[in-house]
Amino acid sequence: MIDKEKLREYAKKLMFDMKDSEYDTLQKEFDVILKQMDLIGKIDNISSVLPMFYPFELDNVKLREDVVNNELVFDDLLVNTSNVKDNQVVVPKVVE
């Protein structure tokens, strides 16, 4: 059961908030999702079926050779931020 209180808790952890009406919509959506889950749970022997993460079985996935290529220089990085010091990005201090 996912109630509004739980949704608020998750929203807080994900660091965003929503209007009350949006929580209502989301809760209704979860009701549908959980019903679907229940349905899947009733399939025989479901616990012995391995979860599928991708639509196709891929057997030809290659690993990358360990070859170095520094693609960017710090100018490329720093162009995306207005707050720079000593070639590093400045962020507010988050530890005590």
Place this chain on the structure above:
Amino acid sequence: MMMYKVVIGLEVHCQLNTKSKNFSSSLNSYNSLVNSNISSVDLAYPGTLPVVNKEAVYKSLKTAIALNCEIPKYLSFDRKNYFYPDLPKGYQITQMHNPIGKNGYLMINVDGVDKKVLIHDTHLEEDTANLNHYSNYSLIDYNRCGIPLLETVTEPCLYSIKEAICFLEALRSLFIYCGISDARSDKGQIRCDVNVSLSKDYNKLGTRVEMKNINTFNNVKEALEYEIKRQTEILNNGGKIIQETRRYDDNLKQSFSMRNKVDAIDYKYFTEPNIPKIKISDELITKIKEEIPMLQFDLVNKYINEYNISRVDATTIVKDRKISDFYQLCINKGGNPIYLANFITGVILSHLNKFNLSIDKIKLEADSLNKLLDMVINNKISNKQAKEVLTKALEEDKDVISLVNSLNISQITNKDEILNVVKEVLDENPNLVKDYHDGKKVFDYIIGQIMKKTKGRANPKLTSIVLKEELDLRA
């Protein structure tokens, strides 16, 4: 004072020594200019995709196999979601559901007693960027972001600080022997999270407290000592331990609460969709198995059983792979294992430690060392002389055998030659002959005089015999 059962579990992070990062081709290096080893993947630019480094997978598999782990049929990754500037993606790619190795073990020896340390799992993930904190801001260096990191997690099966440290040393040695990491704690290549609980009931685990990101084994020891003392005091005073994560400050020698269970972060793990499953073939596992050398535990036992050296010497030699390899090389070339162990753990190690050198960086050939020790064994030079000349050779970066020859220190084993010196000394000191026959203890003093004259080169055993004979003649 009440005694509690201490239970410790460790999570050890080790940076792999690949050339490039785990999911991008940026250089994996710890001492580059800030923000120079970066790519669009590391910085999480939109539209970029991670591609797994082959070498990082091989090295992780090697470790997992060396740790006697079960290896999955497929390699897959998960996302660990959290919001912090050290990972620009907003998540870390790790292995939560399908680690590269699980249910393994590592044998260690604590004070002569064997112990099997259970490994929960070992998994491949990526390191985060470095945050350098200043008075009211922090600076981000992304060079470390994406470096392959192998995390090894033990079961809560370590029951003392000594066991914990012993395990850490054995694990670091495994990393080095397998060649997967330089495992230098001073370079941040090996870091540790420590879980510890205290319980009155020896059959139950107490409440777990975690201490994060401890950099050196000495700090692990100190953090554990501090934490066990802190928890003991709380329990003795009737208090309760709170399940929490703490930070150990090695300057203040104290731990501080970071967050408790209520504030625990929900990482919302799910399978990383950007990396398809990758098959781990049986052939690959067989190939890697063949590359794993004999590790610390077995090597120490081999040296004790086959070469008859002490556990202390065997452990000292095995600690550094290069030294162990050198020891083995000398033996393979016909060297005497006991003399070699004595000289390596003595003169050679103290020279290496004194000048912070590695054994492959000094001028010492296995053949020369064997020859020097043969001279000792065959009484051509004394043990003391050999040690002195070896020290001198190492300090002056010279070949030890050439030095022996040029210093003319070979032992005098010719009876006539010794007799001449004996006669000389006795002629110069007739009172000593009289004292000897009067029953005074001057024998060793006379030996000392002979040694002085021969600069310590006279064979002690033979000198003693010759002197006795000559003194009897002069009765």
